[in-house]
Amino acid sequence: xxxxxxxxxxxxxxxxxxxxxxxxxxxxxxxxxxxxxxxxxxxxxxxxxxxxxxxxxxxxxxxxxxxxxxxxxxxxxxxxxxxxxxxxxxxxxxxxxxxxxxxxxxxxxxxxxxxxxxxxxxxxxxxxxxxxxxxxxxxxxxxxxxxxxxxxxxxxxxxxxxxxxxxxxxxxxxxxxxxxxxxxxxxxxxxxxxxxxxxxxxxxxxxxxxxxxxxxxxxxxxxxxxxxxxxxxxxxxxxxxxxxxxxxxxxxxxxxxxxxxxxxxxxxxxxxxxxxxxxxxxxxxxxxxxxxxxxxxxxxxxxxxxxxxxxxxxxxxxxxxxxxxxxxxx
Amino acid sequence: xxxxxxxxxxxxxxxxxxxxxxxxxxxxxxxxxxxxxxxxxxxxxxxxxxxxxxxxxxxxxxxxxxxxxxxxxxxxxxxxxxxxxxxxxxxxxxxxxxxxxxxxxxxxxxxxxxxxxxxxxxxxxxxxxxxxxxxxxxxxxxxxxxxxxxxxxxxxxxxxxxxxxxxxxxxxxxxxxxxxxxxxxxxxxxxxxxxxxxxxxxxxxxxxxxxxxxxxxxxxxxxxxxxxxxxxxxxxxxxxxxxxxxxxxxxxxxxxxxxxxxxxxxxxxxxxxxxxxxxxxxxxxxxxxxxxxxxxxxxxxxxxxxxxxxxxxxxxxxxxxxxxxxxxxx
DNA sequence: CCCTAGGATGTTTACGTAAACATAGCACCG
DNA sequence: CGGTGCTATGTTTACGTAAACATCCTAGGG
Numbered sequence: 230x231x232x233x234x235x236x237x238x239x240x241x242x243x244x245x246x247x248x249x250x251x252x253x254x255x256x257x258x259x260x261x262x263x264x265x266x267x268x269x270x271x272x273x274x275x276x277x278x279x280x281x282x283x284x285x286x287x288x289x290x291x292x293x294x295x296x297x298x299x300x301x302x303x304x305x306x307x308x309x310x311x312x313x314x315x316x317x318x319x320x321x322x323x324x325x326x327x328x329x330x331x332x333x334x335x336x337x338x339x340x341x342x343x344x345x346x347x348x349x350x351x352x353x354x355x356x357x358x359x360x361x362x363x364x365x366x367x368x369x370x371x372x373x374x375x376x377x378x379x380x381x382x383x384x385x386x387x388x389x390x391x392x393x394x395x396x397x398x399x400x401x402x403x404x405x406x407x408x409x410x411x412x413x414x415x416x417x418x419x420x421x422x423x424x425x426x427x428x429x430x431x432x433x434x435x436x437x438x439x440x441x442x443x444x445x446x447x448x449x450x451x452x453x454x455x456x457x458x459x460x461x462x463x464x465x466x467x468x469x470x471x472x473x474x475x476x477x478x479x480x481x482x483x484x485x486x487x488x489x490x491x492x493x494x495x496x497x498x499x500x501x502x503x504x505x506x507x508x509x510x511x512x513x514x515x516x517x518x519x520x521x522x523x524x525x526x527x528x529x530x531x532x533x534x535x536x537x538x539x540x541x542x543x544x545x546x547x548x549x550x551x552x553x554x555x556x557x558x559x
Numbered sequence: 560x561x562x563x564x565x566x567x568x569x570x571x572x573x574x575x576x577x578x579x580x581x582x583x584x585x586x587x588x589x590x591x592x593x594x595x596x597x598x599x600x601x602x603x604x605x606x607x608x609x610x611x612x613x614x615x616x617x618x619x620x621x622x623x624x625x626x627x628x629x630x631x632x633x634x635x636x637x638x639x640x641x642x643x644x645x646x647x648x649x650x651x652x653x654x655x656x657x658x659x660x661x662x663x664x665x666x667x668x669x670x671x672x673x674x675x676x677x678x679x680x681x682x683x684x685x686x687x688x689x690x691x692x693x694x695x696x697x698x699x700x701x702x703x704x705x706x707x708x709x710x711x712x713x714x715x716x717x718x719x720x721x722x723x724x725x726x727x728x729x730x731x732x733x734x735x736x737x738x739x740x741x742x743x744x745x746x747x748x749x750x751x752x753x754x755x756x757x758x759x760x761x762x763x764x765x766x767x768x769x770x771x772x773x774x775x776x777x778x779x780x781x782x783x784x785x786x787x788x789x790x791x792x793x794x795x796x797x798x799x800x801x802x803x804x805x806x807x808x809x810x811x812x813x814x815x816x817x818x819x820x821x822x823x824x825x826x827x828x829x830x831x832x833x834x835x836x837x838x839x840x841x842x843x844x845x846x847x848x849x850x851x852x853x854x855x856x857x858x859x860x861x862x863x864x865x866x867x868x869x870x871x872x873x874x875x876x877x878x879x880x881x882x883x884x885x886x887x888x889x
Numbered sequence: 890c891c892c893t894a895g896g897a898t899g900t901t902t903a904c905g906t907a908a909a910c911a912t913a914g915c916a917c918c919g
Numbered sequence: 920c921g922g923t924g925c926t927a928t929g930t931t932t933a934c935g936t937a938a939a940c941a942t943c944c945t946a947g948g949g
Contacts, residue, residue, distance in 0.1 A: 230936070231935085241899090241937095242900080243897090243899080245935095245938095250706050252900085272669055274610070274935050275615075276936095278670070278937080279606035279609070279672060279935045279936095280604070280606040280610050280904050281903085282936085282937080283606075283904080285671060287649065295625060300625070304650075305652070317649050317671055317672075318650045319649045319650075320634075320650065322635070322638045325808040329695035339602060339603065340605055342606065342672045343605075369854070404880075407633055411835040422893045449759055449831060470829075473834070476835055477833050477925070480835040481835070486598075499776075500800055502779075503775030503778060503807050504807065505811070507807075527930080550905075560905060561905085571906085571929095571930095572906095572907075572928075572929065575906065579907080583928085584928085585928090603905085604905050606905090607906040608907080609903080610905095611906045611907050611908080611932075612934090629945065649893030670938085822898090
């Protein structure tokens with residue numbers, strides 16, 4: 230900056246003013262400075278600026294993987310919302326879903342150029358690891374249970390599960406199974422709860438859930454076992470990908486969807502309208518989750534205080550073509 | 560840091576040494592400093608550190624969307640490879656795939672806390688926008704055509720397409736159509752080229768390609784049109800999601816896969832083994848792309864010079880169950 | 890014509906850190 | 920017993936910026 234100032238014959242402060250678009254610089258001088266900047270290939274140093282301003286304008290996102298549909302859509306939404314507020318997003322990958330992996334990620338957090346943190350990790354792993362988020366760093370926990378300590382933005386998983394289950398009940402199904410996500414996931418657990426709740430509300434029994442790991446392959450395997458039960462006419466899947474696996478299992482078992490088997494998914498991922506038949510599912514508003522997360526972070530940044538509490542984003546039922554009344558009643 | 564030093568009764572330089580784990584500090588002193596750090600809740604200031612060291616240990620990734628399978632898998636791989644080298648990854652989303660969107664993203668680049676940049680954007684947009692990457696910022700262009708100016712890491716799209724097409728030719732298909740990605744994509748274009756090349760090599764004619772936009776829905780639409788041609792016995796899809804759409808179109812047209820219609824995809828995305836039937840496809844080694852991109856960036860960071868050139872990551876043919884010899888010959 | 894107000898620009902300073910250099914203490918050797 | 924070399928620690932300095940304050944100049948009013 231000093232070089233530019235000398236080259237333009239002004240003071241470095243004037244260069245700073247031009248660089249930041251501050252008023253009070255005569256157009257003529259501005260031109261001079263811009264020309265000098267260009268000739269010298271000047272680029273502002275963000276480190277110095279961050280040091281001076283005390284902020285990086287950056288939000289860190291701690292996550293395991295972008296593979297899961299929910300994760301990358303949430304992160305995408307966060308990064309767009311953050312960009313809109315002039316913030317960038319730094320990914321902090323946790324390579325292994327283990328205690329040491331999480332610990333390591335949080336250790337790195339200390340040295341990262343980040344003003345705030347969004348955690349998209351099953352928090353029970355954090356607890357188990359006895360890792361505490363650095364004090365004083367504004368934090369939002371997304372789609373997970375964080376107790377009363379942090380600000381939480383969460384999708385209404387249980388209600389989504391209830392909507393899905395009630396839809397199947399209304400169609401007349403009585404043997405409604407659930408293809409659940411892994412036990413380690415809070416989201417999966419809450420979907421199980423919603424499903425179970427709706428069944429008992431309707432006076433229906435809940436058979437044991439089958440567990441997958443969110444992947445389509447696991448949906449196929451669990452689905453194959455599930456379909457061994459000839460009385461099962463409807464399955465609520467904890468996500469769309471496992472539903473896709475179930476489609477395959479159904480095809481191989483000679484069960485037509487929706488005539489012989491009704492299927493409801495969860496997520497409303499982009500592919501579902503092109504499933505064969507198009508999948509009836511629960512829409513998750515990831516964009517809204519991202520927006521609220523960023524809003525909560527900005528709020529904390531502004532007020533400088535952690536404000537525990539949970540913000541619940543509603544889900545929406547999307548009717549497509551994978552459900553029908555059970556064959557016996559048709 | 561000064562406070563900690565005073566509190567521990569040492570110099571700030573000793574605090575710095577402890578903070579960075581440098582040798583030459585007697586354990587006793589170290590303890591003293593650590594205790595003081597803890598009591599005062601000291602946390603190192605990354606801005607000051609970055610200013611002093613001249614590096615953020617951060618790589619910026621410019622991208623449109625995490626939605627596309629290729630994108631988020633590549634970014635995931637980059638972020639893991641970067642983390643392994645002690646680097647973090649900052650997302651720089653380009654909200655709109657337009658000139659102004661890209662320009663804006665590159666403008667922000669200047670003020671971002673980033674040492675290097677990986678560009679995962681169709682580069683022709685950059686050219687059209689006449690945006691130049693800031694000089695002096697090490698840059699790697701991923702999966703796109705960037706001429707001789709930048710270091711490029713690219714998947715061997717054309718060869719993948721040739722493998723897919725040759726497989727169908729070897730099965731005896733003669734009317735092999737292509738469900739291509741959007742014209743604006745270089746990757747899509749190179750897959751078209753590979754397909755066309757293999758056909759002409761085998762003395763087969765290439766009918767016009769159908770275009771989708773990578774989405775499953777577009778695959779369904781384009782596929783429906785494609786299947787109006789009763790002689791078409793095989794389709795090479797430019798990605799797996801469009802293949803899923805084609806599956807649906809085939810089901811609705813009463814064409815069984817693979818008996819009546821052979822399908823080959825591209826990407827080997829996680830869901831493909833659970834398609835019904837499991838999809839034969841081309842595996843893209845996104846992890847390798849990520850690793851090479853980071854390696855190239857670190858190399859540039861080390862040598863301080865741009866080293867134009869292209870690094871090609873091979874693809875692999877994955878045989879599953881969606882292809883068979885054409886019905887006429889069976 | 891002088892004084893004042895306000896706009897344009899310059900000067901000083903501090904942000905928190907780590908490298909470079911300086912110093913002090915101690916062990917070991919001849 | 921003095922010199923030599925090493926280890927542990929302290930002191931000084933600079934990284935590049937922007938806020939705060941200081942100064943200069945010009946226009947306009949009395």
